[in-house]
Amino acid sequence: MAEHTSSSQDRDASREPVLRPGRAADPLPQPRDGEAAAPVTVADDGAPGTTADAASADSPAEHEAEGHGHEGDAGQVAQASAAARQRRLRLLLRQCDRVLLMDFNLLAMNDWPDNFTLAAARRRRDLWLTGALAAAAVFLSGLTGFVPAWLAGGGFGAFVIILLLGLPAIRRVYTSRPSYLDLLLRRHRLLADARRHAAHLEGKEGLVWQCVGMAEYNPALKNPRFSGLVRLSEQRALPRSLTRREHVRLYLIFLLEAEKAYAKVQQAFFEGHQQAIDRGWEQVAAEPEPRA
Numbered sequence: 012m013a014e015h016t017s018s019s020q021d022r023d024a025s026r027e028p029v030l031r032p033g034r035a036a037d038p039l040p041q042p043r044d045g046e047a048a049a050p051v052t053v054a055d056d057g058a059p060g061t062t063a064d065a066a067s068a069d070s071p072a073e074h075e076a077e078g079h080g081h082e083g084d085a086g087q088v089a090q091a092s093a094a095a096r097q098r099r100l101r102l103l104l105r106q107c108d109r110v111l112l113m114d115f116n117l118l119a120m121n122d123w124p125d126n127f128t129l130a131a132a133r134r135r136r137d138l139w140l141t142g143a144l145a146a147a148a149v150f151l152s153g154l155t156g157f158v159p160a161w162l163a164g165g166g167f168g169a170f171v172i173i174l175l176l177g178l179p180a181i182r183r184v185y186t187s188r189p190s191y192l193d194l195l196l197r198r199h200r201l202l203a204d205a206r207r208h209a210a211h212l213e214g215k216e217g218l219v220w221q222c223v224g225m226a227e228y229n230p231a232l233k234n235p236r237f238s239g240l241v242r243l244s245e246q247r248a249l250p251r252s253l254t255r256r257e258h259v260r261l262y263l264i265f266l267l268e269a270e271k272a273y274a275k276v277q278q279a280f281f282e283g284h285q286q287a288i289d290r291g292w293e294q295v296a297a298e299p300e301p302r303a
Contacts, residue, residue, distance in 0.1 A: 090290075093283060093286070093287060096283060097280065097283050097284065097287070100276055100279060100280040100283065101280065103224055103225055103276050104273070104276060104277060104280060106216075106221040106222075106224070107218065107221055107222045107224075107225060107269060107273055107276075108273075109212050109214065109218055110212075110218070110222065110266060110269050110270050110273050111270070111273070112211070112212060113212060113263075113266050113270065114208055115263070117204055117205060117208050118205055118208060118209075118259055118260075118262065118263040118266070119260075119263060120201045120202075120205060120256060120259065122197065122201060123197075123198065123201055123256060124189075124194040124197055124198060128194065129191070129194050129195075132188070132189065132190060132191035132193075132194050133191045135188075135190075135191070136190065136191040136192075139173065139176070139177050142169075142173045143170060143173045143174060143177070145166075146166045146167070146169035146170035146173055147166070147170050148166070149162060149163060149165070149166025149169075150163050150164075150166040150167040150170055152166075153166065153167075179193075198256075202253075202254075202255075202256065202259070205253065205259045206250050206251070206253050206259075207250075209249065209250045209253055209259070209262060210250035212266075213244060213247070213249055213250055215247070217244040217245055217247055217249070218244060219237075219240050219241055219243075219244035219249065219262075219265060219269075220241045220242075220244040220245040222265075222269040222272070222273075223241055225269065225272035225273065225275075225276055226272070228272045228275040228276055228279070229268055229269075229271050229272035229275065231268045232265070232268055232269060232272060236261070237261070237265050240261065240262060240265055249262075
């Protein structure tokens with residue numbers, strides 16, 4: 012066992028490096044008179060470590076420059092997109108600003124006589140005409156001798172009284188209910204006022220077909236029941252086509268939906284304007300030119 016240990020120690024000692032004495036180093040050549048000693052330069056063209064260090068030193072600057080370039084391009088794209096969006100919203104606000112001039116009470120026609128009131132007035136008118144015609148028939152029968160003279164005279168008096176009761180000035184004395192003619196005239200006046208107001212809202216360019224552009228903020232504007240209004244508005248023939256109350260009510264419903272969309276468009280425009288101010292986009296946040 013001891014012999015084995017001593018042999019292994021001898022092998023390890025033989026593997027260790029041994030420093031052996033050598034000869035002295037050669038002296039450096041002395042420079043001649045008038046000649047300067049040339050500096051010793053080390054060529055580092057083939058040194059991979061130096062090239063890698065230079066590349067690693069340049070790469071952060073290049074990456075930073077590229078990052079700034081990409082950020083600048085993205086900022087320009089975002090600014091152009093925001094400017095286009097603001098122009099489109101400003102155009103919608105200009106085209107549809109007449110929605111704010113809508114008179115709800117005028118288009119709603121709350122004083123419109125209903126069919127029941129109109130039928131009752133027509134029945135009273137028929138009774139009045141029947142009484143007047145009966146009295147006139149009795150009077151004419153007396154002239155031909157079919158009835159006594161006193162009956163014919165009574166028929167004439169009744170005819171005159173019935174006619175007087177039908178006059179508007181006298182009818183207001185004993186009743187406050189409007190006549191059938193008054194109700195018809197009221198309907199005609201309300202419809203004429205609504206059509207005149209619609210013509211004012213539509214203007215020369217038309218309002219309804221331009222408000223359809225705000226359907227992004229209120230999809231109800233693209234409802235198929237409004238297609239007729241949109242077509243007539245684009246043809247500049249909408250006001251004169253409102254011949255019935257149902258047409259005016261449909262027009263009013265569209266304007267109410269357009270008013271909701273206009274409020275959302277206005278809010279989106281103001282938010283985009285404030286965002287442009289916060290980001291320093293002067294062209295996007297520029298105030299619109301005043302309308303002529």
